[in-house]
Amino acid sequence: MTVRTRFAPSPTGHVHIGNIRAAIFNWLFARHEGGAFLLRLEDTDRERSTEEAVRTVREAMDWLGLDVDEAPVFQSRRTEAHRAAAEDLLARGHAYREDKGGTGQGEAVVFRMPGTDIAFRDQVKGDLAKKAADLKDFVIVRSNGTPVFHLANVVDDIHMGITHVIRGDDHVENTFRHLALYRALGAPAPTFAHLPMIVNHQGKPYAKRDGDAYVGDFRDKGFLPEALLNYLALLGWSPGDDREVMSRAELVEAFTLGRVVSSPARMDPAKLLWMNGEHLRRMPRDAWRQACDRELARAGLDGEAAYVGRVLDLLGDRIRIWTDVAPMAAPFLAEAVTYDETSVQKRLKREGVAARLRTIREAFATVDPFEAAGLEAALQAVAAAAGEKPAAFIHPVRVAASGQMAGPSLYEMLEVIGRDRVLARLADTADRLEAGTL
RNA sequence: GCCCCCAUCGUCUAGUCUGGUCUAGGACACGGGCCUUUCAAGCCCGCGGCAGGGGUUCGAAUCCCCUUGGGGGUACCA
Incomplete structure (x- = not known):
């Protein structure tokens, strides 16, 4: 049987990384197995589901390269199928009508649990079981006629031929109900795999309004999709060897559900940044x-x-x-220098710096061609003549010329910035230091 | 309250199913060194962990029980 997985988000706003990780695992598994990866928009909450949100979901998936094999299914268009399933269940005694909770708003359709213990083997968590006494009947169609999540979810998964349901472990409890539903509906149950939750940098679960948590934010902040994909894949899963920086193809090749861990993982921005640098270099x-x-x-x-x-x-x-x-x-391409405050404090606001900048400017003015080797020789000579260490000139020159104390090799940097701008910046910085306007 | 899940360095993890090869391995971060008169990269070194307590066993990170801590569920939400 060909593997078919799906990502089933409710399009109610941004996609946060907890959700997208579920999509990533579904995608990796489907690709690894040579199966199909599908998308279902659970947009039955018409209040909160918007076209804009649907677009956001698809953009996030496109950006990460999570390609979908078939046209997306919109749950809101499947309401008739859900109601038909409820009628079928009613007709065969698996459900009954009741004003549950006494709302006075009419009768809802309530699913009748089989009254037996239910067990299943989760691909991540192992054997899971629930006693009949802990399993209660539940509403599948509201008194206003709209289907509830559990019904819609199961009916649609059957409709889409989903063979593996891979989702967050906040759904483990639901699985017992869903299993009963599959049985009552006469459909074979899919294999389930429940992924541990991922928590934010502070160790808190990702909430709806969690800044920094949206997939789009990572794109806007300059991350590479390959890096985010790689990092998120490693949150809760590992290839079993010491590999960490992996390409999309390597991830697909190595991915198995059996290697997904069962404990929650915390997001580490520092490691993500490191990984981004690794992918950038490759x-x-x-x-x-x-x-x-x-x-x-x-x-x-x-x-x-x-x-x-x-x-x-x-x-x-x-x-x-x-x-x-x-x-x-910027120091190479912009005319004006933007001075970094810390660098200015640390390297420019020191005794005698202005004078040294003027001295070195004089020396640099005669360097021809204006190239690294000559500049270095000139600076060394000036330092020696002044009886100072080269560093006393090097550091101020770097900040005066670039505005920053970190950057490429000094002399090459000066060469690339060019004679005119370097000389002007040295003079200008000395002026501003003396005038106290820095 | 009740039900369920989880627990290895600060973080992500390997190892747990199939006890010994684990004086617990790797990565990020952190500290130091080399390189570089900066920063990054690279290389080397270091710091740092089996939540606690009982068992079982010749032997337990690995199996069992309890405790503690964390998470999830308990809706006419998804």
Whole structure:
């Protein structure tokens, strides 16, 4: 039998990473098994379900590369099938009508639990069982005629031919009811796998309004989809060997439900960032370049292609996330320097720095060609003549020329920034230091 | 309250099913060193864990029980 899995979100807003991880595991399993991965929008809550939200879900999936094999099923269009199933259950004595809870709003359709213990083997958690006494009858169609989640979910999974239900473990209790429903409906039950929850950086469960938790936010913050996919796949699953940085293909190849862990995992932004850097470094050079150019354009920075290429080469591995590109490249592409406050405090606001900047400016002015080797020699000579350590010049020069105390090799950086701008910045910084306007 | 699930370094995990090869391995983070007169990358070193208590056994991270802690469920929500 061909494997068929599905992701069944209710499109009520953003997709947070707990949800998308369920989609990722369903997708990985389907791809690993050579099966199909489907999407069902559980949009029966008409108040909160919007087209906008549906688009958000699909964008998040597209971005992560979770391709769907068949047209998505909209649960709201399957209401008749749900009601028909309820009628069938009623007709065969598996359900009854009752004003449960005495709402006075009419009678709901209530499913009759079989009165037997129910057990199943969860692919992640192992054998799970529930006593008949702990299993109560439940409403499947409200008194206003709308189907309840449990009914709709099961009827649609049967309709879609789902063979493996892979979902969050907040659904384990529901599974006993769903199993009873499958049996009453005369359909074979799928295999179940319940994924442990994932909690945020503070160790709290992801709530509806949890900043930082939406898939779109990760894209906006400059993460690579491959990195998020890889990181999330490793939250609750491991390949069994020491591999961590894995490509999409490697993940698909290695994924099995048996290796999913059963305890909850905490999101670690630091490790995600590290992983992003790893994937960035493995990117094909031209794609990397294109993405960098896009980042620069977005920040309103540009330059002649070859020159930008030189700058980017200089930055290289220092870029760990797309949002690093613009601020790191700015000293090379923007006319005005943006001074980093900490760097200014630490390297410029020191005794004698202004004077040293003027001295080194004089020396640099005579360096021709304005290249790394000559600049280094000049700086060494100036330091020696002044009886100071090179560092006394190196650090202030770096901040004066780039605004930051971190960056590429100093002399190469100066060479790329160019004579005119370097000399101007050294003079300007000395002026501002003396005027106290820095 | 009742029912269910979970528990290895700060974090993610390997190891648990099929007790010994585990004086518990890897990764991120952190500390130190090399490199670099910055930062990043790379390399080396270090720090750090089987929640607690009882059993079973020649032997337990691995099996059993209890406790504690965390999570989920207990809707005419999904």
